[in-house]
Amino acid sequence: MTEKKFMAGNEAIAEAAVQAGCRYYFGYPITPQNEIGEYMAWRLPEVGGTFLQAESELAAIYMVFGASGAGARVMTSSSGPGISLMQEGISYIAAAELPCVIVNMMRCGPGLGGIQPSQSDYFQATKGGGHGDYHLLVLAPSTGQEAANLTMLAFDLADKYRNPVMILGDGNIGQMMEPIEFKPLEKPVAAPKKNWALTGTPGRPRNLIKTLFLDPVVLEKRNLANAAKLREAVKNEVRFESYLTEDAEIVIAAYGTVARIAKTAIKILREKGLKVGLLRPISLYPFPYQAFSDTAERVKDFLVVEMSMGQMIEDVKLALCGKSRLHFYNRVGGMVPSFDEIVAQAEKIAKEAR
Amino acid sequence: MGKIVVNEEFCKGCSLCISVCPQKLIRTATHVSKKGYHPAQFEDPEGKCSGCAVCALMCPDVAITVYREKKTGVTKK
Amino acid sequence: MEAVVQRPETLTSANTHYCPGCGHGIIHRLIAEVIDELGIREKTVIVAPVGCAVLLYNYFDLDSYEASHGRAPAIATGCKRVHPEVVVLTYQGDGDLAAIGTAEIVHAATRGEKITTVFVNNAIYGMTAGQMAPTTLIGQKTTTTPDGRTAERAGYPIRVCEMLTPLEGAKYIARVSVSSPKNVIQAKKAIRKAFETQIKGQGFSLVEVLSQCPTNWHMTPVESVKWVDEKMAAYFPLGEFKVPKEG
Numbered sequence: 001m002t003e004k005k006f007m008a009g010n011e012a013i014a015e016a017a018v019q020a021g022c023r024y025y026f027g028y029p030i031t032p033q034n035e036i037g038e039y040m041a042w043r044l045p046e047v048g049g050t051f052l053q054a055e056s057e058l059a060a061i062y063m064v065f066g067a068s069g070a071g072a073r074v075m076t077s078s079s080g081p082g083i084s085l086m087q088e089g090i091s092y093i094a095a096a097e098l099p100c101v102i103v104n105m106m107r108c109g110p111g112l113g114g115i116q117p118s119q120s121d122y123f124q125a126t127k128g129g130g131h132g133d134y135h136l137l138v139l140a141p142s143t144g145q146e147a148a149n150l151t152m153l154a155f156d157l158a159d160k161y162r163n164p165v166m167i168l169g170d171g172n173i174g175q176m177m178e179p180i181e182f183k184p185l186e187k188p189v190a191a192p193k194k195n196w197a198l199t200g201t202p203g204r205p206r207n208l209i210k211t212l213f214l215d216p217v218v219l220e221k222r223n224l225a226n227a228a229k230l231r232e233a234v235k236n237e238v239r240f241e242s243y244l245t246e247d248a249e250i251v252i253a254a255y256g257t258v259a260r261i262a263k264t265a266i267k268i269l270r271e272k273g274l275k276v277g278l279l280r281p282i283s284l285y286p287f288p289y290q291a292f293s294d295t296a297e298r299v300k301d302f303l304v305v306e307m308s309m310g311q312m313i314e315d316v317k318l319a320l321c322g323k324s325r326l327h328f329y330n331r332v333g334g335m336v337p338s339f340d341e342i343v344a345q346a347e348k349i350a351k352e353a354r
Numbered sequence: 355m356g357k358i359v360v361n362e363e364f365c366k367g368c369s370l371c372i373s374v375c376p377q378k379l380i381r382t383a384t385h386v387s388k389k390g391y392h393p394a395q396f397e398d399p400e401g402k403c404s405g406c407a408v409c410a411l412m413c414p415d416v417a418i419t420v421y422r423e424k425k426t427g428v429t430k431k
Numbered sequence: 432m433e434a435v436v437q438r439p440e441t442l443t444s445a446n447t448h449y450c451p452g453c454g455h456g457i458i459h460r461l462i463a464e465v466i467d468e469l470g471i472r473e474k475t476v477i478v479a480p481v482g483c484a485v486l487l488y489n490y491f492d493l494d495s496y497e498a499s500h501g502r503a504p505a506i507a508t509g510c511k512r513v514h515p516e517v518v519v520l521t522y523q524g525d526g527d528l529a530a531i532g533t534a535e536i537v538h539a540a541t542r543g544e545k546i547t548t549v550f551v552n553n554a555i556y557g558m559t560a561g562q563m564a565p566t567t568l569i570g571q572k573t574t575t576t577p578d579g580r581t582a583e584r585a586g587y588p589i590r591v592c593e594m595l596t597p598l599e600g601a602k603y604i605a606r607v608s609v610s611s612p613k614n615v616i617q618a619k620k621a622i623r624k625a626f627e628t629q630i631k632g633q634g635f636s637l638v639e640v641l642s643q644c645p646t647n648w649h650m651t652p653v654e655s656v657k658w659v660d661e662k663m664a665a666y667f668p669l670g671e672f673k674v675p676k677e678g
Contacts, residue, residue, distance in 0.1 A: 007472045024509070024512060024513060026508075026509065050512045052508070052512065053503065054538070055534050055535070055537075055538040056534060058505075058534070058535075059502065059505040059508075059534065059535050059538065060505075061504035061511075062499065062505035062506045062509070062535075063496075063497070063505045063506070063508050063509035064509060065496075065502075065505075065506050066496065066505065066507060066508060066509020066510040066511075066513075067510065067511060067513045068509070069506070069509070069510065070476075070510045070513035070514055071507065071513065073594050088499060089499065089502070092499050105644035136647055139563060197516065198476050198494035198495070198496065198510060198512065198516075199476075199494065199514055200473055200474035200475065200476060200494060200517045201472070201473045201474075201493070202474070203473075203474045206492055206493055206494050207494050207495075208488050208494075208495050208497070209495070209497065210479075210488065210495070210496070210497035211497060212485060212486075212497055220538045232569075266547065267512065294480075298570075332491035354678070355432065356432065357432065363446065363492055364446060364525070366450075366451035367451055367646075368451035368452035368652040369452075369652060369653055370452055370652050370653065370656065373530040373653045373656075374611070374612055375526070386611070389446075390437075390568070391451070392534070404560055405432070405435060407435060407436045408612045411456065411612045411615045412609075412611075412612060412615060413454050413615065414447075414449065414451075414452060414453055414457045415446075415447060415454025415461075416438045416439075416442060416456070418436070419434050419436065419437045419438075419539075420434065420435050420436040420437075420495075421432035421433065421434055421435065422433065422435045423432050424432075424433060
């Protein structure tokens with residue numbers, strides 16, 4: 001299917017999941033991602049799959065646990081408050097080494113917050129959220145097309161690493177309608193056979209999907225093995241975009257919707273004679289620390305722009321290790337920075353640098 | 355005609371079997387099993403056990419195997 | 432003589448960690464016998480709860496999930512929707528099902544989810560050493576109702592069967608106990624009917640089993656089964672509340 005369809009980012013994510021072989025979706029309505037579930041409600045039956053609206057996000061994440069444990073490709077989606085409810089389940093899914101895709105279309109918080117976009121769930125997504133030592137692989141699209149592509153990749157990564165993968169978007173990406181092209185991944189990751197799945201036991205010993213290990217010797221080994229698995233992911237799955245950074249004097253660090261706005265700002269800045277570039281993390285976990293560190297060898301000013309009170313900036317700080325100056329600009333509460341504001345920030349930095 | 359065999363590997367000495375045996379053929383042993391319990395002990399010197407299996411019905415540990423003579427004759431297991 | 436009663440195939444040869452006299456052991460055995468008799472061991476998946484039975488997967492030779500507290504019906508739903516031909520069973524205690532998991536069991540029932548739930552009601556939280564459960568009786572002493580439960584402070588015990596029966600998706604609802612040989616026989620019949628309800632694709636089935644907890648009730652096993660008969664069955668009446676219509 002290579003025709004272009006005009007659809008909202010949320011719908012693109014849902015269609016991409018179906019094309020990646022996802023046949024089970026369990027979720028609960030929450031703005032601004034309802035279109036994902038609504039799309040699945042009519043699309044999954046078309047392909048012999050199952051859509052089920054659960055009684056809560058708590059139930060939904062455990063239905064995902066059940067379906068994943070049964071060997072299926074399965075997805076759920078929500079926004080901040082619902083993802084918070086799912087945290088225990090996510091910890092269980094990671095602990096049980098079950099693959100699945102979880103979509104968070106961020107809205108502003110904390111608490112019930114608002115329905116406008118934000119990027120204030122970065123910590124929750126990348127640093128934990130649930131209890132225990134584990135990490136989600138986190139992919140942050142910046143356009144509807146990228147959301148579709150990364151969703152398809154997410155299923156492959158989830159199976160490859162037997163780990164949950166999160167698509168971290170925001171209400172903007174979810175609601176905006178754009179032309180989307182569905183192509184299979186250029187390099188599809190080989191999906192391993194799921195002989196650990198629960199299917200009934202004809203002719204084989206029983207399988208267990210469990211996360212309780214009362215013997216500390218055993219549990220330590222499990223944690224170490226899981227960490228080793230994540231180190232492989234850190235080695236192999238870093239993704240970022242380096243946009244006009246080769247000759248840049250100032251590099252903007254941003255992801256998702258903000259990165260897209262930053263590109264417009266950069267165009268304006270370059271027309272004004274200011275050499276600004278963008279380093280855009282696409283994988284938030286694993287974070288592209290090396291890319292930032294390398295860029296900092298020649299760039300002295302980084303401007304982090306986020307729709308949060310400063311979450312990704314901590315990872316940028318870690319990456320830079322004091323090598324360059326770090327500036328921060330943010331909007332929160334559902335306010336989205338305009339390209340004008342970013343242009344003004346960059347100009348201010350350039351002036352101070354002289 | 356019947357008999358039971360109590361497996362001391364499993365019996366926890368809960369006495370539920372003792373309380374339900376209609377012939378009162380089970381008692382608490384005076385010895386302590388390897389598990390640290392006083393297990394149930396079958397004593398049927400007069401051959402009164404009918405193999406009714408009510409003891410095994412109550413046993414939470416599947417510690418009791420019940421044997422019963424087939425009505426058509428004796429078949430040794 | 433031939434052995435007429437022995438260990439069911441569906442039970443492993445592991446020693447259980449349950450206390451002497453605990454109802455779990457009897458209930459596990461009945462479920463295993465039913466699975467053997469129906470010949471479905473190789474197509475049954477069990478979902479373990481959080482509670483004393485968290486380790487039940489050591490005792491049942493079945494594909495098993497270990498659920499988080501209360502969520503077994505959701506996990507079972509996920510599994511059953513992926514494998515409709517597999518028999519999916521949740522095994523839950525009174526905290527798991529009637530406290531934290533109330534939403535999940537109600538919705539599995541009202542969806543008519545074709546799963547079977549064995550609900551073990553011992554009116555107390557066993558694994559965590561004796562706190563009040565939603566099914567603790569008025570007047571019953573627990574570590575969090577040291578003077579006996581009062582309705583004023585802690586509300587009334589929940590009757591789960593009565594609560595689920597009006598839901599149309601719930602097709603077989605029964606309450607039994609394992610306090611006497613007669614009751615054990617009835618319990619096994621109910622468990623078998625519940626499995627058959629699922630196998631025939633009729634809808635959700637649940638068997639509530641009144642069970643004894645000698646340790647946390649501070650009684651001997653023989654005293655505890657009497658307490659089930661005299662005190663628990665008075666508030667939680669035994670019987671079949673709903674039976675699927677034939678045809």
